[in-house]
Amino acid sequence: DAKTTQPPSMDCAEGRAANLPCNHSTISGNEYVYWYRQIHSQGPQYIIHGLKNNETNEMASLIITEDRKSSTLILPHATLRDTAVYYCIVRVAFRLRNQFYFGTGTSLTVIP
Amino acid sequence: DTEVTQTPKHLVMGMTNKKSLKCEQHMGHRAMYWYKQKAKKPPELMFVYSYEKLSINESVPSRFSPECPNSSLLNLHLHALQPEDSALYLCASSQVGTKSDTQYFGPGTRLTVL
Numbered sequence: 001d002a003k004t005t006q007p008p009s010m011d012c013a014e015g016r017a018a019n020l021p022c023n024h025s026t027i028s029g030n031e032y033v034y035w036y037r038q039i040h041s042q043g044p045q046y047i048i049h050g051l052k053n054n055e056t057n058e059m060a061s062l063i064i065t066e067d068r069k070s071s072t073l074i075l076p077h078a079t080l081r082d083t084a085v086y087y088c089i090v091r092v093a094f095r096l097r098n099q100f101y102f103g104t105g106t107s108l109t110v111i112p
Numbered sequence: 113d114t115e116v117t118q119t120p121k122h123l124v125m126g127m128t129n130k131k132s133l134k135c136e137q138h139m140g141h142r143a144m145y146w147y148k149q150k151a152k153k154p155p156e157l158m159f160v161y162s163y164e165k166l167s168i169n170e171s172v173p174s175r176f177s178p179e180c181p182n183s184s185l186l187n188l189h190l191h192a193l194q195p196e197d198s199a200l201y202l203c204a205s206s207q208v209g210t211k212s213d214t215q216y217f218g219p220g221t222r223l224t225v226l
Binding site for chain 1: 160208217
């Protein structure tokens with residue numbers, strides 16, 4: 001019951017911006033979009049999340065379309081350490097928990 | 113402190129063994145999660161504890177038995193596992209009941225069943 005679709009892999013030149021797309025066409029109005037990344041066999045690391053508005057933090061920017069059916073994670077100046085699998089996630093909130101629906105992930109390779 | 117710790121990092125066990133995985137957080141989170149991740153796949157939710165009570169069991173076989181002794185600790189007891197249960201087991205925690213809760217993941221336990 002994946003709620004997101006992502007391209008399986010992408011390459012990016014070191015120092016350039018990496019733009020990772022995600023489709024979530026069935027997202028509901030109160031469901032957040034989260035992005036995590038996972039460097040080989042480590043635990044997933046939180047990057048950023050948003051509901052409607054674009055968001056920016058020290059790691060990345062998140063651009064969400066006005067209809068909320070898709071989003072793009074932007075790493076402004078990719079480094080070799082950004083090579084990882086990036087997961088786009090729809091978070092559904094229930095009364096006593098939240099539940100993440102992981103996409104299949106995009107394997108980003110940053111090339112020197 | 114946004115750290116979730118998991119022990120052991122690696123575990124090798126036979127199909128007749130009994131072992132336990134441990135997870136700990138000190139962020140005051142009241143929801144804790146177990147995920148299973150096979151190679152090149154996204155994490156799959158197994159169990160969710162909310163306020164120390166099991167709130168989700170995603171049809172996980174009974175050879176996996178979760179336990180939440182207090183709000184900071186989460187265990188996963190393993191018994192009579194199969195080789196196909198070999199995977200990375202991830203623990204996560206989050207706040208409860210707010211609109212925008214982030215799950216914080218531990219580094220995982222790499223389990224190999226022989």
